[in-house]
Amino acid sequence: MGVALFTLGGTISMAGRTGGGGEVVTRLNGADLAAAVPGLTGLGMPLDIHDIEAVPSANLTFANILALVDSASRAVRAGACGVVVTQGTDTLEETAFLVDLVWPHTEPFVLTGAMRNPTLAGADGPANLLAAARTAASPAGRGLGALVVFNDEIHAARWVRKTHSTSTATFASPNTGPIGHVVEGRPRILTAPVRRRTPYPRPEALDEARVALHTVTLDEDAELVAAVAEASHGLVVAGFGVGHVPSELAGLLGTLAERMPVVLTSRTGSGSVLRHTYGAVGSEADLQRRGLINGGLLDPYKARILLRLLLAGGADRAAVTAAFADHG
Incomplete structure (x- = not known):
């Protein structure tokens, strides 16, 4: 039993540069992302990687996310103890809430990403991915629905917002604050959100x-x-x-x-x-x-x-x- 990692693209996976303007465009796959994370091998369980077609998060649709939920559900039924999804941050607060409304499992569904791409000094993707994986693997994350883990903070999908266009501390929950933190590699949940699911649509x-x-x-x-x-x-x-x-x-x-x-x-x-x-x-x-x-x-x-x-x-x-x- 391990953690299922689904990769959707976004800043966390954009590494190569092309063109005269030097725009970041080339995508890293899930294996590349995992290999760049010091400490991930110490998770104590395998990482089951699923690379999904990469799209900018601005192009994601309800249908994309509901299909992802179906795939993640299959991974949980096959024995995964939790799910991690990497995607772009532009719509992450919305996709997290959509997932939270329909996610039927007690196993945690954790979303994360990055604000600084891997070509920059101080890229935050590896740390965010490690914290997300630790949260997905922890019994403390069970029953909390969809979570957003960023900057060593654990946010409930119900409350989280992207509050800054470039800051690595962009994700915040203005009404409540984070529900937990990752401290010395250990997820610490301070308060549990009330789950409110809605019927899964056709x-x-x-x-x-x-x-x-x-x-x-x-x-x-x-x-x-x-x-x-x-x-x-x-x-x-x-x-x-x-x-x-x-x-x-x-x-x-x-x-x-x-x-x-x-x-x-x-x-x-x-x-x-x-x-x-x-x-x-x-x-x-x-x-x-x-x-x-x-x-x-x-x-x-x-x-x-x-x-x-x-x-x-x-x-x-x-x-x-x-x-x-x-x-x-």
């Missing part, structure tokens, strides 16, 4: 569950919002502060909420949408009266993932509202 149903995300900005254009929502089956609104929008937008959002789920979140990156503090037109209380669903503590990106999974699974408005009350 892959073909995802095409019938288009969910748009609109971030509200100063001097908002209602016609633009209407255009964004036109071809959608659901809408996530990233509102100001505690869940506010310009008053001119409130009526449109209420009309949209009559024909599809519209989820209200905050664009701030941490904190919760309120429920009954402000009552002006465009406030959180007003929007809820108009039929918008309160996203609670879920950030807009994670709210979109949850809403799309729910719609792909055939959830009606009552089920969507109940799910966001639970998850948010």
Whole structure:
């Protein structure tokens, strides 16, 4: 029994340079990555490597990730005690949450990557991969669902965010902090997240569950919002502060909420949408009266993932509202 390693590409695996601009493009495979990690041989168990077609994380889809979950599930059923996935960091917070919503096993599913590619001094990929493998191999990681391990910190998929474009400490959980740390090579879990799974959708149903995300900005254009929502089956609104929008937008959002789920979140990156503090037109209380669903503590990106999974699974408005009350 060992750890199953799945490699998707990303900065952690980009080593060679081509072209006059010296862009990093060449991909390292899983064996290359493992060979570059001092201490990985001391894991005490084998590493079962699965190289998946490398794509920039910006190109990953729900279907890609659900197929990865299927492959990882097969590895667990074959005896793997945990799973590690390396991928690009651009969408890692979203893929981690998607995995967490559908991962059915107690074995940990750990995602990691790098901010500095292997051609740079101080490349962080080897340390992140080692910490991730140790977390996946540890009994302490069981029952925690999908985790993001970066910079010797262990984050729950439910809370983690990418907070900086280049820093090696980019991943943080603003509402909670990390749930654990890797200390002297040993994963130490300080608090366990509550698991909240959602039904696994049919892959073909995802095409019938288009969910748009609109971030509200100063001097908002209602016609633009209407255009964004036109071809959608659901809408996530990233509102100001505690869940506010310009008053001119409130009526449109209420009309949209009559024909599809519209989820209200905050664009701030941490904190919760309120429920009954402000009552002006465009406030959180007003929007809820108009039929918008309160996203609670879920950030807009994670709210979109949850809403799309729910719609792909055939959830009606009552089920969507109940799910966001639970998850948010």
